[in-house]
Amino acid sequence: MAVYTHVPAEEIDAFLLRYDAGRLVSAKGIAEGVENSNYLLETTGPDGKGHRYILTLYEKRVDEADLPFFMDLLDHLGARGCLVPRFIADREGKRLQQLSGRPACLIEFLTGISLTEPTPGQARAAGAALGELHKAAQGFSGERRNALDKDGWHALAARCGADFDQIEPGLGARVAQELAFLDAHWPDDLPRSVIHADLFPDNVLMLGDEVTGLIDFYFSCTDIRAYDLAVTHSAWCFSNDGATWFGERATALGEGYSRAHGLSEAERAAFPILCRGAALRFLLTRAFDWINTPADALVTRKDPLAYLRRLDFYASANPVELLGA
Amino acid sequence: MAVYTHVPAEEIDAFLLRYDAGRLVSAKGIAEGVENSNYLLETTGPDGKGHRYILTLYEKRVDEADLPFFMDLLDHLGARGCLVPRFIADREGKRLQQLSGRPACLIEFLTGISLTEPTPGQARAAGAALGELHKAAQGFSGERRNALDKDGWHALAARCGADFDQIEPGLGARVAQELAFLDAHWPDDLPRSVIHADLFPDNVLMLGDEVTGLIDFYFSCTDIRAYDLAVTHSAWCFSNDGATWFGERATALGEGYSRAHGLSEAERAAFPILCRGAALRFLLTRAFDWINTPADALVTRKDPLAYLRRLDFYASANPVELLGA
Known part of the structure; x- marks a missing residue:
């Protein structure tokens, strides 16, 4: 629930060059999820119209060896119409990267809010x-x-x-x-x-x-x-x-x-x-x-x-x- | 550099009703700034085209009595062309609110990234x-x-x-x-x-x-x-x-x-x-x-x-x- 690894914005911008994702225009560390470091990115987007992504760096609590399971699962679910955040592949088809010494993935951003008192x-x-x-x-x-x-x-x-x-x-x-x-x-x-x-x-x-x-x-x-x-x-x-x-x-x-x-x-x-x-x-x-x-x-x-x-x-x-x- | 006060998303959505800002579609606690709690909000926007804001809750380090000085300063600077985040007034002209027991303000979101190694x-x-x-x-x-x-x-x-x-x-x-x-x-x-x-x-x-x-x-x-x-x-x-x-x-x-x-x-x-x-x-x-x-x-x-x-x-x-x- 914090940002454990600080990634310089210049490094995030360079990291994005591997993807068809546009250039970085905003990066905010967000307090979210299990013990990972998460950034909410805004980019110029693949089409110049602006796009948002989640950048996740995996800290100790997630085992890197499990990431392919999660990636394949979300692909499977997404392909069947579930609204789940898919892992994004870079231009070479790679979804798992290294950034600031950590396993890192670029992930779809989904809108919506998390409720505290659901009806x-x-x-x-x-x-x-x-x-x-x-x-x-x-x-x-x-x-x-x-x-x-x-x-x-x-x-x-x-x-x-x-x-x-x-x-x-x-x-x-x-x-x-x-x-x-x-x-x-x-x-x-x-x-x-x-x-x-x-x-x-x-x-x-x-x-x-x-x-x-x-x-x-x-x-x-x-x-x-x-x-x-x-x-x-x-x-x-x-x-x-x-x-x-x-x-x-x-x-x-x-x-x-x-x-x-x-x-x-x-x-x-x-x-x-x-x-x-x-x-x-x-x-x-x-x-x-x-x-x-x-x-x-x-x-x-x-x-x-x-x-x-x-x-x-x-x-x-x-x-x-x-x-x- | 953390989110000190957790505000339920439902409360943020209700808070936004005071403003001409649209309805909440995303709220992420961000790790930013001095010791305040900050959320990056996305809303449907005043015109339905989507808009982003920063919601700041003031913790101990900022004195509530100083807020009018900051608000007036940023209005003054903004009116003279400086790219500064202005405090947003609600429908009654109020810029300083209370939320989850804290002084709270809705603030303009600005794009751009913070450099680590400036040229x-x-x-x-x-x-x-x-x-x-x-x-x-x-x-x-x-x-x-x-x-x-x-x-x-x-x-x-x-x-x-x-x-x-x-x-x-x-x-x-x-x-x-x-x-x-x-x-x-x-x-x-x-x-x-x-x-x-x-x-x-x-x-x-x-x-x-x-x-x-x-x-x-x-x-x-x-x-x-x-x-x-x-x-x-x-x-x-x-x-x-x-x-x-x-x-x-x-x-x-x-x-x-x-x-x-x-x-x-x-x-x-x-x-x-x-x-x-x-x-x-x-x-x-x-x-x-x-x-x-x-x-x-x-x-x-x-x-x-x-x-x-x-x-x-x-x-x-x-x-x-x-x-x-």
Whole structure:
């Protein structure tokens, strides 16, 4: 959420010469996305009419070896009508470059704003966009393991160890109990596909009730398809602190997804478990970051308890209410 | 250099309704300027053709009481042809608003890029733009005290006290000696006017050899006019670390300024002293920040010694070489 690598504007202008993208007229470092450095560029454009791009430099959190998977996925989705930001190839067809000592890519800029308080209509549109994404992902041959799958949760929990209880007394035992529950009940036979795995409102660009872009695919991976809806559910249907549940948003999100893609009986039946998994996944990564980020650092630590509250909600909710009747 | 206050996009869209500016289509937090929060906005525009703006929320470093001075100054300069970002009035004529609990303004967006390694031709254009700014500032009736004038340097040095020598042994004595020299030699009778006071390459937008904008006037104040050229000289004519002096840039900067505005004999004669003052001013603010910023904080501490090197250069330079023959 900051600019980690400062690239001189002269270097960006020279970098653009590799592309059919025009000359640089503005470059602003933007505070966006996972731990990459991002610039919003304006150029004279391939046709002299002006054009915008995102320039991303990959810092430690994205593995360069994963970039071809993301590039191919967004090409596949874009070719099937999904509004996703494609990686742009230079004149020699190269999409992955080096800039200021970092892997770097030029990426399509999409308009739209990220909502903080989505309405049910907007949640419906997000659900539909996720359903369309899952439809478009069919036939994509790329695969990427989800490093934050159930095995990953166990590993993260082990690394947090005794420190959980610094966050809240009893949290370590609660996590262990939940992991045992999920080990016993996790549905391993549901349909799998490439999923976004991080479709927070931040990563959905909208204008009014219309989705104009799905962005930030750097957690995308191969996993249970309905788990993607559970992640989205946990991100869209609560207040930030997890204390308030917005049932109308959830009903609308489910409707949007069901109409666009559909959910099988088995997926519906497993949905409460998938939601518990999604809540635990963000609880664990936030807890790990909380424990490992100094309290006075300038990055905002996201509160793990906001996801403990979601977990508690999912553990005690009436299953039929999670996605509406 | 970060976004300190997160404003929900829905609030920005609602904020824009006060203006004849169109509806929000994109909002990106940008890493720019002094310690404010800045967003680059794209809207449908007053005419439906699309328009960009900067939205600034003022954090602690800018005093709200100073904002009318900055607004009036930029209006005055803009009306006289200077390429400066004007503050935009809402439908009721109000330029200063409140947003997310902060003073906030909508400001013109200017294209152009900030250079890291300016050529002599670009330094000449920057000098000319500064000269034009000083010409346009004539007749501006606003006044603002320079908090970082010589009295301010004394006060800052006193606050750094014994901590100077943590940065470099002997630095405290060197600063005291320089302050005594400037007390004895500072020219108090040179023409004064409103000055930018911080015209680093960061704050000059350019396309090729042409200046397209002068930005970030939050240090502007009333002081010795030629001191503004000295500040610009110290910022444009050295490598970042202060170890390398670029004489051709300096000659070109001086030529550009002289042609656009002119320098009197008295200003030329005092120029080496003004440059020593400029170097000390940035040495002192950087030293103060260095001492008061934890080494592991995520903000980059700027090296005070980069300005000690400039000070050493100015103290021993042949005066006629500073601005060329």
